Amino acid sequence: MRYLVTGGAGFVGSHVVLALQDAGHTVTVVDDLSLGHRSAIPASVGFIEADLRDRAATAAAFAGAAPDAVLHFAGRSLVGESMRNPLDYLHDNVVSSLNVIGQSVAHGVRKIVFSSTAALFSQTNAAPLTEDSPIDPSSPYGESKAMVERALYWADRAHGLKSACLRYFNAGGADPHGRAGEDHTFETHLIPLAIDTALGRLPELVVFGQDYPTRDGSCIRDYVHVSDLAQAHLAVLPLLETRSATYNVGTGRGYSAVEVVQSVERVTGRPVNWRWGPRRAGDPARLVADATRLRDDTGWHPQFDDLDAIVATAVRWRQAHPHGYAD
Ligand SMILES: NC(=O)c1ccc[n+]([C@@H]2O[C@H](COP(=O)([O-])OP(=O)(O)OC[C@H]3O[C@@H](n4cnc5c(N)ncnc54)[C@H](O)[C@@H]3O)[C@@H](O)[C@H]2O)c1
Numbered sequence: 229m230r231y232l233v234t235g236g237a238g239f240v241g242s243h244v245v246l247a248l249q250d251a252g253h254t255v256t257v258v259d260d261l262s263l264g265h266r267s268a269i270p271a272s273v274g275f276i277e278a279d280l281r282d283r284a285a286t287a288a289a290f291a292g293a294a295p296d297a298v299l300h301f302a303g304r305s306l307v308g309e310s311m312r313n314p315l316d317y318l319h320d321n322v323v324s325s326l327n328v329i330g331q332s333v334a335h336g337v338r339k340i341v342f343s344s345t346a347a348l349f350s351q352t353n354a355a356p357l358t359e360d361s362p363i364d365p366s367s368p369y370g371e372s373k374a375m376v377e378r379a380l381y382w383a384d385r386a387h388g389l390k391s392a393c394l395r396y397f398n399a400g401g402a403d404p405h406g407r408a409g410e411d412h413t414f415e416t417h418l419i420p421l422a423i424d425t426a427l428g429r430l431p432e433l434v435v436f437g438q439d440y441p442t443r444d445g446s447c448i449r450d451y452v453h454v455s456d457l458a459q460a461h462l463a464v465l466p467l468l469e470t471r472s473a474t475y476n477v478g479t480g481r482g483y484s485a486v487e488v489v490q491s492v493e494r495v496t497g498r499p500v501n502w503r504w505g506p507r508r509a510g511d512p513a514r515l516v517a518d519a520t521r522l523r524d525d526t527g528w529h530p531q532f533d534d535l536d537a538i539v540a541t542a543v544r545w546r547q548a549h550p551h552g553y554a555d
């Protein structure tokens with residue numbers, strides 16, 4: 229199979245590229261390198277530099293790659309930034325996704341996997357979130373993903389394009405073989421920031437909000453290992469022969485931001501210098517997945533079901549690559 233991976237130079241996409249290669253598939257990455265890294269893409273993988281907001285550039289990428297299936301990761305994905313630039317987020321994520329969906333239809337692609345998000349939900353109770361939990365995004369970022377999910381619904385109805393919307397909870401960790409990791413130029417994610425603080429590369433970590441209705445007052449998230457996420461993509465592809473589907477992808481375990489900090493302290497053996505700060509706009513209190521549907525339909529289950537094990541892979545990659553992909 230020939231796969232086109234949009235956003236394959238980024239964190240999740242680069243790990244999925246490795247999983248596809250490991251499974252013997254032919255892969256082309258399309259990315260504008262606005263947030264990703266050329267060196268995150270293995271030399272043996274085809275690469276097209278293009279901005280998917282540009283329809284003609286997207287069409288050219290599809291013509292060049294001639295894919296059988298598409299995995300669409302490219303986009304802007306920061307909750308806090310989306311609260312400050314809502315229209316940019318809606319524009320960029322929706323326009324680029326409509327271009328990818330439109331070109332998939334135009335080039336006869338039958339299958340697409342889309343990176344959706346737990347940020348579609350705004351948790352109102354402590355129960356894990358199923359695929360049928362109410363969609364009520366707390367941020368324009370989450371809203372942009374909800375809009376693309378609906379576009380994919382209509383692309384199937386009208387054109388028979390089968391899609392899997394994978395609603396990732398919080399991706400973390402790094403390739404267990406050390407081939408890839410998380411490296412954002414302006415890092416905002418909790419695990420890498422806590423690691424860099426423990427390693428003395430950052431002076432302090434601020435935990436956003438101590439007054440959420442959770443056990444210690446900080447937000448609770450379901451951290452899923454990025455290589456487990458990658459395997460979820462491979463697991464859903466066969467289903468797309470016959471139907472579209474939507475899945476929540478997480479471990480089912482929730483950890484508070486403070487518990488993540490404690491995990492980093494355990495794994496590194498060093499203290500994290502942290503303090504409480506105000507809430508970050510757009511953050512729901514608690515997002516924990518019920519991934520029963522994915523498990524039942526595909527047999528997928530996370531190999532990493534323990535936060536320390538996830539954090540340990542991220543720490544190893546960071547220690548091996550103190551400057552990330554610039555090393
Ligand atoms: N990381 C998470 O915890 C998480 C959780 C839920 C959903 N997601 C979704 O998964 C996807 C990947 O997330 P990530 O953490 O790897 O993000 P990332 O920022 O590391 O990677 C995104 C990639 O897309 C590329 N890109 C962005 N805009 C583009 C454009 N217009 N044209 C071409 N390429 C473009 C960037 O250069 C980058 O390589 C995103 O769609 C995100 O919303 C991520």
Ligand SMILES: O=c1ccn([C@@H]2O[C@H](COP(=O)(O)OP(=O)(O)O[C@H]3O[C@H](CO)[C@H](O)[C@H](O)[C@H]3O)[C@@H](O)[C@H]2O)c(=O)[nH]1
Pocket residue numbers: 305306307344345346347396397398399416417418419421433434435436437447448449485508511515
């Ligand atoms: O310096 C920081 C950074 C984060 N946090 C907290 O840590 C938790 C996790 O925050 P991240 O920024 O690591 O991740 P998000 O939950 O904001 O978002 C991630 O997971 C979401 C799904 O849950 C989205 O899809 C999104 O793309 C992806 O970045 C949140 O409660 C946040 O408030 C802090 O306290 N301090």
